[in-house]
Amino acid sequence: MVSGPSGVGKGTVVREVLEKSGNIRLSVSATTREKRAGEVDGLDYHFYSMEEFMQLASSDQMLEYAVYCGNYYGTPAGPIKAWLQSGLDVLLEIEVEGAKQIKEKVKDCVTVFLLPPSLDVLRKRLELRGTEGQERLNLRIRRAMEEIKEASFYNYLVVNDNIFDATADVLSIIRAEKLKTSRIGSFLGEVLKDQSCER
Secondary structure, three states, X not given: OEEOOOOOOHHHHHHHHHHHOOOEEEEOOEEOOOOOOOOOEOOOEEEOOHHHHHHHHXXXXXXXXXXXXXXEEEEXXXXXXXXXXXXXXXXXXOOHHHHHHHXXXXXXXXXXXXXXXXXXXXXXXXXXXXXXXXHHHHHHHHHHHHXXXXXXXXXXXXXXXXXXXXXXXXXXXXXXXXXXXXXXXXXXXXXXXXHHHHO
């Protein structure tokens, strides 16, 4: 899971990671927020009305959901279960509360928090978007400060000062996690068993 404050570059880092790895699938989040210019339903987000979203949540079709800056965001459970059963890795771009909910249910999931180089840089990135009024922008900065306080909950922290370095860091984390003995223990057991038979 990758989290971080709005404007930190989560979407860009995630896209770069997906382009460089063929075994990872991106979980497309659901939201009740308005679609931004250029966004595609089902590709960037699944866009739902509040009523539609709450129907899905109440019928356990969301792995998690939370309110962020006045809108609901959630993770549809079906695609993730199917991908994991077929041996694929799944990447979630998710906010802090949602990440905590999933970590409670899936103890061995890996969490990465993207940090901006500074709050000033974050504010400038949000201003360059041109999608928010001043009041909404200030709300996002306040929320960013709250989220950064939660960064110690995550397994890894990556500063997104440079998109190429941040992407390389996330890919390194994925590679390292796949090589952990706790993840390849059953494979190791088979190798050792085979070698003992040969002696």
